[in-house]
Amino acid sequence: MRDWLYVEDHARALALIAARGRIGEKYNVGGRNERCNIDIVRHICALLDERVPDRKPYDALIHFVTDRPGHDQRYAIDATKLETSSAGARRRHSRPAL
Numbered sequence: 001m002r003d004w005l006y007v008e009d010h011a012r013a014l015a016l017i018a019a020r021g022r023i024g025e026k027y028n029v030g031g032r033n034e035r036c037n038i039d040i041v042r043h044i045c046a047l048l049d050e051r052v053p054d055r056k057p058y059d060a061l062i063h064f065v066t067d068r069p070g071h072d073q074r075y076a077i078d079a080t081k082l083e084t085s086s087a088g089a090r091r092r093h094s095r096p097a098l
Contacts, residue, residue, distance in 0.1 A: 001074040004040065005031035013082065020086050030079030038062075043098060 013029045021027060045058035 001034050001036055001076070002040075003030050003076055004033045004035055005029065017082070027082040027085070028077040028079045029082060030077045032079065034074075034076065040098075047098060 009031065010029055013027075017027050017029075041062060042059055045062070048054075048058045
């Protein structure tokens with residue numbers, strides 16, 4: 001599970017932090033958009049199936065590998081401070097952005 005963040009939202013948040021954030025303060029930038037990697041990959045494959053049709057579905061190209069030792073199942077941050085501060089930024093959802 002990952003918190004997916006649209007790159008333009010990330011850049012906008014960094015610019016807002018630089019302009020309005022408090023000096024010395026630390027902010028976590030998040031998208032509040034947690035999705036499994038495989039769901040994102042399958043969505044991208046479906047988009048490719050629509051836009052660049054091939055003989056077989058793109059998701060047939062997916063190959064699973066063994067996780068590395070110590071692999072985390074979830075990466076998450078708490079972006080509440082940024083969202084509730086004057087440096088807060090609007091965000092998009094990844095589905096329309098893809």
